[in-house]
Amino acid sequence: MKKELFVGVFLALLLTASFFNIHYIGKLTDDVRQRVDHAVSCAEAENWGEAEKKAEEAIAIWTGRDTFTHLVLRHSEIEAATESLYALAQQIYSRDKGAAKGAGQAASARLASIADIERVRLGSIF
Amino acid sequence: MAIAIIRTLILYTVIVVSLRIMGKRQIGELEPAELVVAVLISDLAAHPLQDIGTPLLYGLIPVLTLLCCQVLISALIIKSLKFRALVAGKPSVLIRKGSIVQSEMKKNRFTIDELAEQLRKKDIYDISTVKYAILETDGSLSVLQYADQLPVTPKQMNLQTDDNGYAVIIVNNGRVMEDNLKKMGLNEVWLERQLQQRKAGGVKNVYLMTVDENGRIYYEPKEQKA
Known part of the structure; x- marks a missing residue:
């Protein structure tokens, strides 16, 4: 009976950890997306200094959680998201308003899709 | 890598x-x-x-x-x-009182050939000697033959037999199984004496040594290297 009890508790812990993981990834991607969106709106207003700062913050937050993301996300997804953030920064550094907007939208969509895949929805399950 | x-x-x-x-x-x-x-x-x-x-x-x-x-x-x-x-299903009786239960055969998608094959694996070549055949939940077939087809046991013959009991490994490829030695109520001194009697020249030269509940010993020395 002890074994069954231990296994039941372990299963409950696994479930709890998985829901925590969904919450954490959702929060992380939201944080990064907020900065991406802010960077894009600053770029549109030609406030390049602030746009650079926000894009760099977004990269720092995303790459700062490297260990965690590599544990729980497919490495190809992480790399694609990282590349999209650097692409945004590149367009901002080159002061290309239109390209920065496109790169920002791509990065935001990439991050949203990572969070979406992890969420418990019919679409994610099947 | x-x-x-x-x-x-x-x-x-x-x-x-x-x-x-x-x-x-x-x-x-x-x-x-x-x-x-x-x-x-x-x-x-x-x-x-x-x-x-x-x-x-x-x-x-x-x-x-x-x-x-x-x-x-x-x-x-x-x-x-x-x-x-x-979860596991129930055992199915495929042969009952010597008669094949066709409905159960069909239900389990079990063909005559498969039934005959399973019986042959149990050294039964004549299906008419089977009284009961039960398909277990793990897919194996349990068979009970008619009493006149079963091997005669010493008890049926009223014969006295020695019960050897379970033979325990005492020496396994040069290593003494100390737990087994203790379980059999024996000790290293007894083992040493047995090895001396067989001129083993030490435990390291013994490939296998077992002892059963009646104290009967099976001894196999290691092959000598050429």
Whole structure:
């Protein structure tokens, strides 16, 4: 009976950890997306200094959680998201308003899709 | 490369421990739920091993979840006969009182050829000698032959026989099995005396030595190197 009890508790812990993981990834991607969106709106207003700062913050937050993301996300997804953030920064550094907007939208969509895949929805399950 | 090796070692350890926790039955004859777990575990473990871009947790968590499910289902099976019937099914009587139960054969999609094959595996070549044949939930066939077809036992012949009991390994390839020695109420002094009587020249020269409950000894020395 002890074994069954231990296994039941372990299963409950696994479930709890998985829901925590969904919450954490959702929060992380939201944080990064907020900065991406802010960077894009600053770029549109030609406030390049602030746009650079926000894009760099977004990269720092995303790459700062490297260990965690590599544990729980497919490495190809992480790399694609990282590349999209650097692409945004590149367009901002080159002061290309239109390209920065496109790169920002791509990065935001990439991050949203990572969070979406992890969420418990019919679409994610099947 | 190192990542692949470390991942393989981790997954190997987890799977071996999981199968150990699931119990011995998992390794032998499998019931439907157990077969599903065994097949799934091997497949789940293969993915993160082949693709190092997939987090190891994607293999470990499903394996651990399956382990939990299997342990919990096994516990429920022991507690509830209804649940056992639901998960593992019920044994089917394919031959009853010497007659093939065709409805059960059909229900289990069991052909005459398969029945004959299973019987041959039990050294039964004449189906008319079978009184009962039961298809167990793990897919094996249990057979009871008519009494006149069964081997005669010493008891039926009113013969006295010596009961050898269980023979325990005392020396295994030059190593003394101390636990077994103690279980049999013996000690190193007794072992040394037995080896001297056989001119073994030490435990290291013994390949196998067993002793049964009546004190009968089986002794096999190691082959001498040419």
